Structures are given as structure tokens and as C-alpha cells.
Amino acid sequence: MNKKKLIVPLILLLAAAFYFVFFHKEKTLNLVPKDADVVVLIDVKKLTRQYLSNLIAHPSKWSGSKTKDKKEISLKDSGIKIPDFLQIFHLKDTRFSEWYSVVELKDPQKFSAFLKSRQFISKGKNLFRKDQLFIKIEGENGIIGTSALAFDPINKVLIQSSEKNTLNADQLISHSTGSISFISGQKIQNxxxxLKADEIEIKNTADTGILASVIDEVQKRNHFLAIELDARNVKNYAKFLDKNLIDSAQINYFKATADLEQVNDTIISYGYDDNFNEIEKKTVQKIIQPNYIIDLQSQIPEKAWAYFQHKKWINAQNQFTAIPFQPNRIDKSNKGLVIQSTRKPISLSPELTENYIFIKNNPLLLSSLKSLTPAERTILSDIEFIFYWNKAEHYWVKIKAKKGKLPLILRW
Known part of the structure; x- marks a missing residue:
């Protein structure tokens, strides 16, 4: 047969194979329970294409990690059926920190060996744990969670197909690498x-042109924390602290600025000498303390002050005891209340009339988080800042990483 006649069919065959491997997706989401109120969806094939394109552009990563443990089993040999969409969900009436996912298994025995090679500890009954991650093998499925509390209910859902959700990927995601969807009955907010070279964006609006100038203005102040929220946002966040705060204190504006500082803290204890005389012992330790100022504006400042006194948040020295970092002072102003630390006073950032929360990475913050794993510490140390913005029903979160030789997808 003429070799030239084989070229076209071969090209078509390769193109079809390329399409099915990297683009064709099963969009039915059958691993999400009906009582899920938040679903995070990751387009695995798009993420794979993004990873490969970045890998090709960075030859330094072609050889892989030189320090990789040869005893570790790779993900492709783990017995997992790689999904087109990774489905991560939160269940109603569970703690915010509880998140779950389910992966289908081609070979449960291989998956068990994979977990052991990654230093997961067996807890018996096919349950494994490593740090704050729990995994349980149930038949042909692996249930993954930041807690094991809902594993049994989730497994029952997997068995009873009527309890599964009937979502389609197109309902939750559109042309992006991933999505976060909040589900309330028939209403879905996506x-x-x-994932970009050195930042991650989470948003429900394309109109973010003004935000670059807002971030630039906030960064100029070089504070660890800067917050400005209007009445609507204050009400939403106050629910996590005190449900009666807004109605009782009439707070309609919140602004805060804070910096971190390492200070010496003296601990005084008492003991006895050889003659049973009481002696004072002083121990000095270094701790991380914030210097801060908070502006709480209220239509009726006297009402806010009375409510804080009723809650016993103001003591005889006019200190605001609801904030554990002392010393501080609370004062009334014409517009509301001002709370500020007194050890090293700082000034409020200028008002921008925007709703935002800005957190700038600080080595002192990282050093105070003792419970982090090495991987978590690496990721957090790589972050430059986190910025949240909201206007009406539009939201935008930007996680900005420090400039590096490699894009985030090859770093993390």
C-alpha cells in the first residue's frame, strides 16, 4: 500500500485519540450527595493541558524531582480512575472545615498500597489518615475528607442512587479551570x-478593571491587614460572631488596619528556695502581637456602647475585652466607636469606599503557625497577599503568589 495514503488516516486517528484523552469529558456528576450545599469542581483535563503546556515551556522540570522517594507509588499507578471532573463538596449542617470527595477505584488493593507508600497510617476497617486528611476505601470507591464523620452517610448515598445529585458539569463550570458553586434548592450561584502563572482568581464577574487600582492603593500602605466593609457586608460577617450585633449595636460600617510585631512577653511564676522562702521567677518569651485600630460606625453610637457594655466587652478601664490582644482602648466618636491597641498605636488607612479584605503575607505570621505541615508551610510562604472584594452581588478573590522561576502549577 502507498505510504502516502496512510498519512491522512493516521493523522485523523491521532487527532481523535488526542481529543478523547485531553478534551472529551463525561459531564454527569454522580458523586455528589443531594444534601451538598457547596460543590468545588476541578476540570482535570483542562488542568492537565495547562500543566503539560507549562512543563514544555520549562525544561528544567523535565527530569522531575531528584529527591523523590523511589518507594513512592505514582498517581498513575495508584489504582484510581482519574475523573474528568474532580468533585469536592460540603454537606449541609456540618462544620465549615469538613470537606469531602469521592474517587472511583480501578484497583482498591493498589490504592491501599499507594496510601501506605505516601505515609498514610491505617486506622483499621480500610480507614487511613495522614495529618488532617482521612481516606476510606469502600468497595470500588475511595472517600476522602478533612474529617471522617460523614463517611458512612456518604457511602450510603453512593449505594442508593436516588440520594445522589443529578448535576451536570455545565450547570457549575464554564471554560474555567475550576468552579465553586453554592447550592440552595434549585438556585445555584457559581x-x-x-489558575494563572503566579495567581489564583475566584470570581463571579468579569468586570474587575477597577480592582487593580484598589489593590495598588492598599499595598502602598504596607499593612499586614486592611479591611473596609459597608453595612451589608458587616451584617453578613457579623453572623459568624454575634447574630444580634447588627440589630442591637446598629453598626453600619467597619474599617480596620493591623500590623504584626514580635515582642518580649514576661511570665511571672513563683517557687520556693531550699529554705522554703517564696521566690519570684521571671521567664521571657517572644510572642507575635498585632498593633491595630478598628473603626465601627453606628447611626446611634450610644446604643452600640450600651450593647457592648451589656455583653461585658468593655471593662472599667475602657478596654475592649472581646479582642484578646491587650492592651487596647475603646472610645466613642461622633460617628461610632474606635478600638485601638495602645502599646504601639497605628493610623487607619484612607477610606476608599470599597468593600475589601486585604491580607499581606508576613514571616511573623508563618512562624506563629506551629501546626502546619512542611507542604502547607511551603505553600503559605509562597503567597504574597490575599485580596477579597465585593460589590452588590459581584465577588472577587485574588490569591497572589510571589514571583518565581516556575509558574504555580509547577511549584505546588
Whole structure:
């Protein structure tokens, strides 16, 4: 046969194979329970294409990690059926920190060996744990969670197909690498997740042109924390602290600025000498303390002050005891209340009339988080800042990483 006649069919065959491997997706989401109120969806094939394109552009990563443990089993040999969409969900009436996912298994025995090679500890009954991650093998499925509390209910859902959700990927995600969807009955609110070279964006709006100037203005102040929220946002966040705060204190504006500082803290204890005389012992330790100022504006400042006194948040020295970092002072102003630390006073950032929360990475913050794993410490140390913005029903979160030789997808 003429070799030239084989070229076209071969090209078509390769193109079809390329399409099915990297683009064709099963969009039925059958691993999400009906009582899920938040679903995070990751487009695995798009993420794979993004990873490969970045890998090709960075030859230094072609050889892989030189320190990789040869005893570790790779993900492709783990017995997992790689999904087209990774489905991560939160269940109603569970703690915010509880998140779950389910992966289908081609070979449960291989998956068990994979977990052991990654230093997961067996807890018996096919349950494994490593740090704050729990995994349980149930038949042909692996249930993954930041807690094991809902593993049994989730497994029952997997067995009873009527309890599964009937979502389609197109309902939750559109052309982005991932999405976060908040589900309330028939209402679904979607936020796209975009992974870029040195930043991650989570948003439900394309109109973010003004935000670059807002971030620049906030960064100029070089504070660890800067917050400005209007009445609507204050009400939403106050629910996590005190449900009666807004109605009782009439707070309609919140602004805060804070910095971190390492200080010497003297601990005084008492003991006895050889003659049973009481002696004072002083121990000095270094601790991380914030210097801060908080502006709480209220239509009726006297009402806010009375409510804080009723809650016993103001003591005889006019200190605001609801904030554990002392010393501080609370004062009334014409517009509301001002709370500020007194050890090293700082000034409020200028008002921008925007709703935002800005957190700038600080080595002192990282050093105070003792419970972090090495991987978590690496990721957090790589972050430059986190910025949240909201206007009406539009939301935008930007996680900015420090400039590096490699894009985030090859770093993390």
C-alpha cells in the first residue's frame, strides 16, 4: 500500500485519540450527595493541558524531582480512575472545615498500597489518615475528607442512587479551570476558579478593571491587614460572631488596619528556695502581637456602647475585652466607636469606599503557625497577599503568589 495514503488516516486517528484523552469529558456528576450545599469542581483535563503546556515551556522540570522517594507509588499507578471532573463538596449542617470527595477505584488493593507508600497510617476497617486528611476505601470507591464523620452517610448515598445529585458539569463550570458553586434548592450561584502563572482568581464577574487600582492603593500602605466593609457586608460577617450585633449595636460600617510585631512577653511564676522562702521567677518569651485600630460606625453610637457594655466587652478601664490582644482602648466618636491597641498605636488607612479584605503575607505570621505541615508551610510562604472584594452581588478573590522561576502549577 502507498505510504502516502496512510498519512491522512493516521493523522485523523491521532487527532481523535488526542481529543478523547485531553478534551472529551463525561459531564454527569454522580458523586455528589443531594444534601451538598457547596460543590468545588476541578476540570482535570483542562488542568492537565495547562500543566503539560507549562512543563514544555520549562525544561528544567523535565527530569522531575531528584529527591523523590523511589518507594513512592505514582498517581498513575495508584489504582484510581482519574475523573474528568474532580468533585469536592460540603454537606449541609456540618462544620465549615469538613470537606469531602469521592474517587472511583480501578484497583482498591493498589490504592491501599499507594496510601501506605505516601505515609498514610491505617486506622483499621480500610480507614487511613495522614495529618488532617482521612481516606476510606469502600468497595470500588475511595472517600476522602478533612474529617471522617460523614463517611458512612456518604457511602450510603453512593449505594442508593436516588440520594445522589443529578448535576451536570455545565450547570457549575464554564471554560474555567475550576468552579465553586453554592447550592440552595434549585438556585445555584457559581464562581469561576482561574489558575494563572503566579495567581489564583475566584470570581463571579468579569468586570474587575477597577480592582487593580484598589489593590495598588492598599499595598502602598504596607499593612499586614486592611479591611473596609459597608453595612451589608458587616451584617453578613457579623453572623459568624454575634447574630444580634447588627440589630442591637446598629453598626453600619467597619474599617480596620493591623500590623504584626514580635515582642518580649514576661511570665511571672513563683517557687520556693531550699529554705522554703517564696521566690519570684521571671521567664521571657517572644510572642507575635498585632498593633491595630478598628473603626465601627453606628447611626446611634450610644446604643452600640450600651450593647457592648451589656455583653461585658468593655471593662472599667475602657478596654475592649472581646479582642484578646491587650492592651487596647475603646472610645466613642461622633460617628461610632474606635478600638485601638495602645502599646504601639497605628493610623487607619484612607477610606476608599470599597468593600475589601486585604491580607499581606508576613514571616511573623508563618512562624506563629506551629501546626502546619512542611507542604502547607511551603505553600503559605509562597503567597504574597490575599485580596477579597465585593460589590452588590459581584465577588472577587485574588490569591497572589510571589514571583518565581516556575509558574504555580509547577511549584505546588
Amino acid at each position: 464562581f469561576s476558579i482561574e
